[in-house]
Amino acid sequence: MSADRPRLVATDVDGTLLDWDDRVPAANSAVISDLVADGSTFVLATGRPPRWLDQVVDQLPVAPLAVCANGAVIMDTDSGALLQVSMLGPDVLAALDEILQRRLPGCGIAAERMGEDAADAQFVASPDYEHAWIHPEHLEVGHAEVLDRPVLKLLARAPGMRSADMVAALRGEADQYADVTFSTTDGLIEFAVHGATKASGLAEVAAGLGIPHEVGAPGPIPGRAPGQVSDTVASGAVPTTIAFGDMPNDVEMLRWARHGVAMDNAIPEVKAVADEVTLTNEQAGFAHVLRRWWN
Numbered sequence: 001m002s003a004d005r006p007r008l009v010a011t012d013v014d015g016t017l018l019d020w021d022d023r024v025p026a027a028n029s030a031v032i033s034d035l036v037a038d039g040s041t042f043v044l045a046t047g048r049p050p051r052w053l054d055q056v057v058d059q060l061p062v063a064p065l066a067v068c069a070n071g072a073v074i075m076d077t078d079s080g081a082l083l084q085v086s087m088l089g090p091d092v093l094a095a096l097d098e099i100l101q102r103r104l105p106g107c108g109i110a111a112e113r114m115g116e117d118a119a120d121a122q123f124v125a126s127p128d129y130e131h132a133w134i135h136p137e138h139l140e141v142g143h144a145e146v147l148d149r150p151v152l153k154l155l156a157r158a159p160g161m162r163s164a165d166m167v168a169a170l171r172g173e174a175d176q177y178a179d180v181t182f183s184t185t186d187g188l189i190e191f192a193v194h195g196a197t198k199a200s201g202l203a204e205v206a207a208g209l210g211i212p213h214e215v216g217a218p219g220p221i222p223g224r225a226p227g228q229v230s231d232t233v234a235s236g237a238v239p240t241t242i243a244f245g246d247m248p249n250d251v252e253m254l255r256w257a258r259h260g261v262a263m264d265n266a267i268p269e270v271k272a273v274a275d276e277v278t279l280t281n282e283q284a285g286f287a288h289v290l291r292r293w294w295n
Helices: 013-017 026-037 090-103 163-170 198-208 248-256 268-273 285-290
Strands: 008-011 041-045 065-068 073-076 082-085 108-112 123-125 153-157 179-181 188-192 241-245 259-262
Touching: 008 013, 008 198, 013 041, 013 241, 026 041, 026 285, 041 198, 065 198, 073 198, 090 108, 090 153, 090 163, 163 179, 163 188, 198 241, 198 248, 241 248, 241 285, 248 259, 248 268, 259 268
Parallel strands: 008 041, 008 241, 041 065, 241 259
Antiparallel strands: 065 073, 073 082, 108 123, 108 153, 153 188, 179 188
16 A cells, blocks of 8 residues: 555545435546555445445445444445444433424434344334435334334434424434434434444544544635645645545544545535535545545
């Protein structure tokens, strides 16, 4: 591995690595091949649960490590081994549900579980839960049954509300029990174990690989446009770690990385913490940045 290239490259999946047709652009696939061949480590960091990764990994030239469910799981996608799992327990779920019903009355809930066998439903939802995406793979159960087992993440859905407004309505209370984030603006928020984020998962991966953690660059350039980079990279310095994202569940990861990159389609909150804004996911902005080192 060359010393003048990043040692770890991490990316969000939806809205970042994939285009809007859920395909990996050829340019992204090619640069992944090059960086892996060069000895650098490629990691997926996604809100998707493990069961939704095959359709992504099947398009890649390598089966990488993956930080799944917003940091609740670290998975080896090659072997399928779960290397680390963090779950919310029933007591915490009950407390969160009480807050949700009081502060967001009428919202539906769902839970992402770790199935114990092939017949075990991994996604269960209350009767009043409406999917933000078209996805038929769920089991409808009673409201109380959603909460009666440990889960990777709890989801709350309020159609017609903005996800940011849902988070704001819960602020100061729900965050005492779990980390709250969202990966779509369409009235869907997610709860995970305190401290389980994409950043915490990547820190574990980097430590396991012996990659030293460097504090992120000093800060973003206000009003940065696509292609404008931080002083660190502009000076020719090579970041040890680089991460790409577009939504609030990527913010901690972009702050953790030595060089955090927001997609041009990212929401303003994400662009505000990034060291660089690249092209959109449709334009393979991921590859556009990495060709700086793998050209």
